Amino acid sequence: MKELVIELLNKRGVTVEPIAEIAYDLQVPYNPELTLEDCIIGVEEVLGKRDVQYAILTGIALDKLAENGALDEPLASIIKSDEPLYGIDESLAMAIANIYGTIGVTSFGYLDKKKVGLIKKLDNDLQKGRVNTFLDDIVAGVASAASAKLAYQAEEGRSKNEKEAL
């Protein structure tokens, strides 16, 4: 299923590397030795989780259905216009952000407001007839989860080194 999810993301203009770049920017202040390669591995691992795959399949389906006019009103207009009080896209993405614990959710909130890198680009595509209401939050959720994973990994590395130094 992981390959299928990555293919689906690719078709919607999302590849692993720009998500990894967002995770890198989130995490590098706390871990200066971090590399983009680490972040790519982290994003791949997040995309390997069943829960994440289901959230991505569902969110992209809703974007595409809104784009193709297959949703009834008022839901069609709400999703198309990314109506500010519609929080289902954020809910779905927070379930992704949360898979390695709470710290992923705070990163998600930050990204959701700041709309950096690929997230900004997807948000702008809305003006060109594309519906990315769920997709931009999914990208933020995956980047946040990957960043949380890397934070736990770095901490485990430190604990291990301390023990070995004793």
Place this chain on the structure above:
Amino acid sequence: MKELVIELLNKRGVTVEPIAEIAYDLQVPYNPELTLEDCIIGVEEVLGKRDVQYAILTGIALDKLAENGALDEPLASIIKSDEPLYGIDESLAMAIANIYGTIGVTSFGYLDKKKVGLIKKLDNDLQKGRVNTFLDDIVAGVASAASAKLAYQAEEGRSKNEKEAL
């Protein structure tokens, strides 16, 4: 929007009263003076919340799209079969259950396992070609939120009576 959401629920076989009955059964052990009428008012209030309305619109749309063959694979089969590890329906419903605080979420978990009353009926309809994957959880979420609301109300009533008795 509230009328529209209630109409949509009606078309899918769900009315306010059986949801209120579930809320009543959840709450009456803690509050013996509770009436079904109180619970109907509670359910109506939950259905008046914008967040709840958006979750209901989205969940029912996914059920209908799965029913009508409008979703791509593998999502179509996952939703149709209410695949046990697919947790998006529960996530959506927990956002409803949670609107009056944490205690709604524990009630939701209980209802999700026990499948009482209307929830059981909706679950059985699955075998007749209907897709109620989201709908049965929505009903459990609304009943749980209404029950949480009534719990807070009862508590506020008690606090007020205690003060007046001083």
Place this chain on the structure above:
Amino acid sequence: MKELVIELLNKRGVTVEPIAEIAYDLQVPYNPELTLEDCIIGVEEVLGKRDVQYAILTGIALDKLAENGALDEPLASIIKSDEPLYGIDESLAMAIANIYGTIGVTSFGYLDKKKVGLIKKLDNDLQKGRVNTFLDDIVAGVASAASAKLAYQAEEGRSKNEKEAL
């Protein structure tokens, strides 16, 4: 209980107005007619919620116990140093942020990273022997919830005006 919670916050250096200022800054971009007075009322309403009061009582108790050396190790050091992977403070605060729906949680994530206004000040106090590990997140949670409440209110105002204009 609301008075008691406000008094407890005051003793820890937190008053309603600077929380309202954070809520104002979050919400004014979407609602230019917003006043600080609206935000003060919003914060007061959040502090009137039982769930919020319980979270504040619990979080401040943990800060004070850490400050007074009443916690066992390793928890004492973890809370005192606001250890980055300790997410219980954020969890507690997100339960506050969430009381008017998901949009409060994204604001919370943003505030948690940016540490604006009073939140920054509380965070700095840590260096002076005070433990505000829970308190800074509580402030961010209350401001986020108030901001979410004002967003819903503004939207309801708009819907009502549209109906009346017809």
Place this chain on the structure above:
Amino acid sequence: MKELVIELLNKRGVTVEPIAEIAYDLQVPYNPELTLEDCIIGVEEVLGKRDVQYAILTGIALDKLAENGALDEPLASIIKSDEPLYGIDESLAMAIANIYGTIGVTSFGYLDKKKVGLIKKLDNDLQKGRVNTFLDDIVAGVASAASAKLAYQAEEGRSKNEKEAL
């Protein structure tokens, strides 16, 4: 840290096996080949997660502080009496239940209502001067997370077998 957390649980009357039994009862209906040994391994893995360890340390600290009279009023009485609207214990435990995804949270809600096995025993201890307000929910949270983990594992096993059978 894992050893320390298990030792702390032991001192409060909680060992791994009865938690594993609860996880077994939750999961065996869906996976008849499951053994108690699988569940013990699952519980151990949950207890190895940093997020879970922090939640356990914090919850048990609050139980002990309430027991020893080290908390201020009204929090002391609220925790001692396991006041029904106090949801912080459930919040903390749901963060545990949630570490392998949403399905853990619904199991938690069920256990929280039904109070099976060890959970019932801990709940009864309250009447003997012990405060287990957080501990009973922690046990339910760990059992739910372990059960969710086993559900995902079983599913991955099935997917792998299907592929190999092709």
